[in-house]
Amino acid sequence: QVQLLESGGGSVQAEGSLRLSCAASGYINEPNCMGWFRQVPGKEREGVAAIASDGRTSYADSVKGRFTISKDSAKNTLYLQMNTLKAEDTAMYFCAAAPFRTCSSVVPGFRAFPYWGQGTQVTVSS
Secondary structure, eight states: OOEEEEEOOEEEETTOOEEEEEEEESOOOSSEEEEEEEEOTTSOOEEEEEEETTSOEEEOTTTTTTEEEEEETTTTEEEEEEOSOOGGGOEEEEEEEEETOOOOSSOOOGGGOOEEOOOEEEEEEO
């Protein structure tokens, strides 16, 4: 059974940075796609970034050039480095895993991911 646990959220001023981590337990079959999503109340969960098991990455247009997704396979941990944060980045951030699939050039929709963490809140004040 795959379990995901996010950490690293918090409150930051605009233009600041945060680094989110997602520790995975259990084996995620390859190929796989790992992703970061975010959600604000009343809106659908939005894909932010994804990384395939071969290292290919994809990003939402709204975060390109500011966010970087990476992973440390030895530590079974996924990261999201968020720089130049904006007020509109405020959301609950979730990590997700999809075994037996790869990521394309765009972040897959949230329905493609069967495993989810509990989320970590990011609040950016302007």
